Amino acid sequence: MDQNEVLRALDALKAAWRGDDAALTAAVECDGVALPVLLAAYGDEVLRALFVTRAGVRAGMSAAELAAVQEAMELDVAVRMGVLLAQTLRAWAELEGGDPVMVSREISRALLSAMVSVTQSPSREDVEPMLEHLRAEAVAGRWSDEPATDAEGAGLWEEARTVATRLVAEQPGWLGQEVSWEDRAVGSLVALALCVLTGREGRAVEEVATAGWAGVLSGEPEQVRGAVERALRAAVSADAGWVSPVSAEWAWLMGPVPGGGESVFEACVARARRVGALRLGAERGALDAGRRVTLTAGQWAGHRGSVVAPWWNTGASGVVVDEVPSAYEVALDGFENPVLLPVSELAEGHADSSGGQFVPGQG
Incomplete structure (x- = not known):
């Protein structure tokens, strides 16, 4: 999300909070990502940031302190419920056929309730100051209420x-x-x-x-x-x-x-x-995704399929050192899951049915 998207999401949240359907409609009609999708994505970002702040994560923590905080967050029921809420809002936002103003309004209300609930002393009076603070942070170049x-x-x-x-x-x-x-x-x-x-x-x-x-x-x-x-x-x-x-x-x-x-x-x-x-x-000139291949050896000899991705070997440093892939993931025709196949067992194109002659580049 860029700064303009964050500001648009905050404007929509404020309009929904005030019951200003005209302002919310204007936000819906703006060019760019559909407003319900934008609100759900922003909600996901800001809830995570608020939970991190609540947990006390900060720069300079030791590895042990960071691990302890992460473990505590994973066990925190409020955090887990926040994650589920964010996932639910994303799923709702992506449904087709709904009134975008109504969906944006309800997503905004659910998100605002969750955001205020994460604060130390949740209150209706906290909403607009919180939104103004988040807006100031966005204008200053920061997306949300993250730790310094x-x-x-x-x-x-x-x-x-x-x-x-x-x-x-x-x-x-x-x-x-x-x-x-x-x-x-x-x-x-x-x-x-x-x-x-x-x-x-x-x-x-x-x-x-x-x-x-x-x-x-x-x-x-x-x-x-x-x-x-x-x-x-x-x-x-x-x-x-x-x-x-x-x-x-x-x-x-x-x-x-x-x-x-x-x-x-x-x-x-x-x-x-x-x-x-x-x-x-x-x-490095490897076969690209979707390229048709025929299996010429091994247990899948004679089968055809499409390249999913090349498979690269890495050196001791974890960096890919080979100039050519050692294998390819191939989606075989008629099979659901890709199969990893050595380069030596496949060739680009298809076999000529008249005599088994391999014809590269076709199929």
């Missing part, structure tokens, strides 16, 4: 998010804006990988090589988690300004998906890996 952070460090996280959004937007199936919790999670994981490399190499975000951040995401889920948590501990030790916003996002990623079950991280880390794999593949 070093301006340069906080800027690094926002830069990483911006770069990650652009990288994800290049991939097939992206709709141009974060309209689901999956899209947000994938963007956050790419941004976290960029931060890991920025901290490790001392480079600017834009200077981080694709082979580096894609390598961070190429490991098994536990390896990716370990890389991020080591970077967070190092950032805490260095008193980096991006610790607070990143810690809040990491806590959300570790939380359950809508409906419970696995964590958001577990549900989306494979998709984030594919973003890096496809980006690196574009740089």
